[in-house]
Amino acid sequence: MIRLSQLFLTTLRDDPVEAEAASHRLLLRAGYIRRAGAGLFAWLPLGLRVRRRIEEVIRQEMTAAGAQEVLFPGLLPREPYERSGRWKAYGDGIFRLQDRKGADHLLAPTHEEVFTLLVQDVVSSYKQLPVTIYQVQDKYRDETRPRAGLLRAREFTMKDAYSFDVTDEGLAASYQAQRDAYERIFQRLGLEYVIVTADNGLMGGAKSEEFLHPTAVGEDAFVQSAGGYAANVEAFTTLAPPAIPFGDAAEAVVRDTPATPTIDTLVAHANEHVARDEPWTAADTLKNVVLALTHDDGTRELVVVGIPGDRDVDEKRAEVAFAPADVGQATEADLAANPGLVKGYIGPWSAAGPVLGEQSTTGIRYLLDPRVVEGTTWLTGANEEGRHVFGLVAGRDFVGDGTIDVASVRAGDPAPDGSGPVTIERGMEIGHVFQLGRFFAETLGLQVLDESGRLQTVTMGSYGIGVTRNLAAIVEAHHDDKGIVWPREIAPFDVHVVATGRDEAVFALAEQLVADIEATGLEVLFDDRPKVSPGVKFRDAELIGVPRVVVVGRGATEGLGELWDRATGERAEVRLDEVVARLQQG
RNA sequence: CGGGGCGUAGCUCAGCCUGGCUAGAGCACCCGCUUUGGGAGCGGGAGGCCGCGGGUUCGAAUCCCGCCGCCCCGACCA
Incomplete structure (x- = not known):
C-alpha cells in the first residue's frame, strides 16, 4: 500500500503552459513525470509504476514468443556504427560524444549493430539458431524538435528485439512470432492499432510493417481500403491505369x-x-x-x-x-x-x-x-x-526517363492490390516490425556454419515498441476532461481508497479495508491525507486515474462506502464488508 | 533548420510600452483557529541572480546589444 500522505507527489491545479497534448498535460499535472530538459523527462513514482507495468506486459509476451532478454549499454563506441554506415547516415540525428582519449562514441538510437556483433560473438553454428533476443533500454535521438511530451522525446525507452535465422523461411517465422506478440501486447495495453505496410527507411530490408494507433495527434498518415489494404502513405504505391491507344489523337x-x-x-x-x-x-x-x-x-x-x-x-x-x-x-x-x-x-x-x-x-x-x-x-x-x-x-510527344511515385495520396485513390478506394487517417507509430534481411550480418560479418559445414550469412529481423511513447499513447486514448483513465492492466494501482471527513473511526475503517483489499493481491493507493477536503481528494483521484475508487467517509460508521468506476463514472453504494468481493468480481 | 511566441516564486500569470519606494496576485507550501462529500474561510509566514552577459542611466524586471533556453507550427524522425 502506498499512502498518499507519504507519496512523493504533487498534483498541479493549473495546466502547465508548455503542455499541449493531453498526455503531456495530464502526466505533468497528475505528477507522473516532470520535465528535465527539452524532450527529457524525470519519472516520479507514479509514472515509474505505469512504465513498469507496460514493460511487464511486453516482457511476458516476449517470453511467450520465445524471446530472451539481454541488456546493452546506451553508450556505445563508434566503430560498429561506422561499419554499418549509420554513423554517417544518422547525421545530426544522434548524440555523439568523445571519451577523454578523444575516441568517438554515441548514445545509441537503436541497437542493430551491437546485437549483430553479440550474436556473432556467441553463435557459430546453425544449431544455435534461430534465436530472438531483446532488451528494454533507453534510446537517444537528437530530435530537431521534440514535441508533445513523451510522444517525441530525445530520450525514450524502447523494447527492441532482434531475430537471427539462417533461412528466409526462418526469418518469416520469427517475424510472424513477433508480429503476433505485438498484437497481443497492444490488445492488453488497450491500444487500438492498424498494421500498415511501411517504408523500409534507413535500414533497407525486405518487409516492414508498422503498428499505427489511429489518433489526430499522430505524426504519420496512413491509408486503408475496405478490402483490407493498409499502408503508411510513405509506402503507398499508385496503381497505373492501362495505356490508351493514341492513334487518332489530335496534334498538340x-x-x-x-x-x-x-x-x-x-x-x-x-x-x-x-x-x-x-x-x-x-x-x-x-x-x-x-x-x-x-x-x-x-x-x-x-x-x-x-x-x-x-x-x-x-x-x-x-x-x-x-x-x-x-x-x-x-x-x-x-x-x-x-x-x-x-x-x-x-x-x-x-x-x-x-x-x-x-x-x-x-x-x-x-x-x-x-x-x-x-x-x-x-x-x-x-x-x-x-x-x-x-x-x-504521353508516349507520342514525350517520354519520361522513368516513373516516380511521389504525388500526394488522396482519399478515394485505388488501393494497389485492387481492394478498392482508400481512406486516409492519421496515426501514431506504436510498434514496428521489420525484416532486415542480411544487410547487417553481411556488413558486420555474422555467419554460421550450416549442416554441410558451409558458412551462411545470417538473416535478421528487428522489432521495436516505444515503451514511453506507448504510455503516452495510452493516456491520449484513455482520458477525459477530469484526468487520466488507466486501463486496468497498466494502472499504477488497482484500487484507490479515499478516506474523507475527520472522524478517526472512519480512517480506521478505511485502513482496515485497505488491508483487506491488499490481502487479495490487489495494489492500493490510499488517500489517508488528514485535513484535506473531500473535493480535493476526489479531484486528485480522477486526475491520477486509478480504475476503481473506494470512498470511505459519510456512512462508513454504518458500514457503508462507495465504489466508483473511473471509466464509466458509475457510482454504487456498497457495504464495506462487501467491497473486497465486489472488487474481485471485477 | 525556417516561421511565430515566451523566459518574473513550485504552477498560472500581472508589472515592461511611458525606468524611480522593500517586485506583485491567485493557486500550491508552513503555523494557528475554524471548516469537512466536489479544488473551503480567517489570520500569520516562508519562498525571487525578474534566463545569462554586456551597455545606457544618478537609478534597469522595465530601454539598447549579444547570447542561452523553452513552447507552438512547419521541415526531419520511433
Missing part, C-alpha cells in the same frame, strides 16, 4: 496563356478561352516540379517530376522515393542556370521540340507519375513565358 497545340504561372490560373484561362465539352480541371494538367536532390557523396542533381496538376509532391513520399538522396526545392539560381525551363511554364515539350525526357535538351532527368501512362493527354507548360501546350500525348 501551343497557345498563348498569358499570366498563368499556376495550375489555378491556367485552368481558369483554359475554361475562358478554350472550348471543350467538359470543363477543364486541374486533373487535365501536367504539373512539372523541379526538385534538387543531394546525393550521399554530396553532389547535387536537379530532377523534374511530372505529376497530375490536381496533386502536389508529397515531401515524405519524395524522400522515400529518392532515398538515400535528400530532397529539397530547386532554387531560383537552379532555374536561372537552366534557361530551357521557364518557371511557371515548365513542360516536357516546346514548340521547338522535346525539352525533357528521352530526347531531352536540358540534360535533366524527367520522372513521371505512374498515372501519366502512354496515351494520356495533358495540358502543360510550353517552356515559354505565357504559353502552354494543349493535347500533349
Whole structure:
C-alpha cells in the first residue's frame, strides 16, 4: 500500500503552459513525470509504476514468443556504427560524444549493430539458431524538435528485439512470432492499432510493417481500403491505369496563356478561352516540379517530376522515393542556370521540340507519375513565358526517363492490390516490425556454419515498441476532461481508497479495508491525507486515474462506502464488508 | 533548420510600452483557529541572480546589444 500522505507527489491545479497534448498535460499535472530538459523527462513514482507495468506486459509476451532478454549499454563506441554506415547516415540525428582519449562514441538510437556483433560473438553454428533476443533500454535521438511530451522525446525507452535465422523461411517465422506478440501486447495495453505496410527507411530490408494507433495527434498518415489494404502513405504505391491507344489523337497545340504561372490560373484561362465539352480541371494538367536532390557523396542533381496538376509532391513520399538522396526545392539560381525551363511554364515539350525526357535538351532527368501512362493527354507548360501546350500525348510527344511515385495520396485513390478506394487517417507509430534481411550480418560479418559445414550469412529481423511513447499513447486514448483513465492492466494501482471527513473511526475503517483489499493481491493507493477536503481528494483521484475508487467517509460508521468506476463514472453504494468481493468480481 | 511566441516564486500569470519606494496576485507550501462529500474561510509566514552577459542611466524586471533556453507550427524522425 502506498499512502498518499507519504507519496512523493504533487498534483498541479493549473495546466502547465508548455503542455499541449493531453498526455503531456495530464502526466505533468497528475505528477507522473516532470520535465528535465527539452524532450527529457524525470519519472516520479507514479509514472515509474505505469512504465513498469507496460514493460511487464511486453516482457511476458516476449517470453511467450520465445524471446530472451539481454541488456546493452546506451553508450556505445563508434566503430560498429561506422561499419554499418549509420554513423554517417544518422547525421545530426544522434548524440555523439568523445571519451577523454578523444575516441568517438554515441548514445545509441537503436541497437542493430551491437546485437549483430553479440550474436556473432556467441553463435557459430546453425544449431544455435534461430534465436530472438531483446532488451528494454533507453534510446537517444537528437530530435530537431521534440514535441508533445513523451510522444517525441530525445530520450525514450524502447523494447527492441532482434531475430537471427539462417533461412528466409526462418526469418518469416520469427517475424510472424513477433508480429503476433505485438498484437497481443497492444490488445492488453488497450491500444487500438492498424498494421500498415511501411517504408523500409534507413535500414533497407525486405518487409516492414508498422503498428499505427489511429489518433489526430499522430505524426504519420496512413491509408486503408475496405478490402483490407493498409499502408503508411510513405509506402503507398499508385496503381497505373492501362495505356490508351493514341492513334487518332489530335496534334498538340501551343497557345498563348498569358499570366498563368499556376495550375489555378491556367485552368481558369483554359475554361475562358478554350472550348471543350467538359470543363477543364486541374486533373487535365501536367504539373512539372523541379526538385534538387543531394546525393550521399554530396553532389547535387536537379530532377523534374511530372505529376497530375490536381496533386502536389508529397515531401515524405519524395524522400522515400529518392532515398538515400535528400530532397529539397530547386532554387531560383537552379532555374536561372537552366534557361530551357521557364518557371511557371515548365513542360516536357516546346514548340521547338522535346525539352525533357528521352530526347531531352536540358540534360535533366524527367520522372513521371505512374498515372501519366502512354496515351494520356495533358495540358502543360510550353517552356515559354505565357504559353502552354494543349493535347500533349504521353508516349507520342514525350517520354519520361522513368516513373516516380511521389504525388500526394488522396482519399478515394485505388488501393494497389485492387481492394478498392482508400481512406486516409492519421496515426501514431506504436510498434514496428521489420525484416532486415542480411544487410547487417553481411556488413558486420555474422555467419554460421550450416549442416554441410558451409558458412551462411545470417538473416535478421528487428522489432521495436516505444515503451514511453506507448504510455503516452495510452493516456491520449484513455482520458477525459477530469484526468487520466488507466486501463486496468497498466494502472499504477488497482484500487484507490479515499478516506474523507475527520472522524478517526472512519480512517480506521478505511485502513482496515485497505488491508483487506491488499490481502487479495490487489495494489492500493490510499488517500489517508488528514485535513484535506473531500473535493480535493476526489479531484486528485480522477486526475491520477486509478480504475476503481473506494470512498470511505459519510456512512462508513454504518458500514457503508462507495465504489466508483473511473471509466464509466458509475457510482454504487456498497457495504464495506462487501467491497473486497465486489472488487474481485471485477 | 525556417516561421511565430515566451523566459518574473513550485504552477498560472500581472508589472515592461511611458525606468524611480522593500517586485506583485491567485493557486500550491508552513503555523494557528475554524471548516469537512466536489479544488473551503480567517489570520500569520516562508519562498525571487525578474534566463545569462554586456551597455545606457544618478537609478534597469522595465530601454539598447549579444547570447542561452523553452513552447507552438512547419521541415526531419520511433
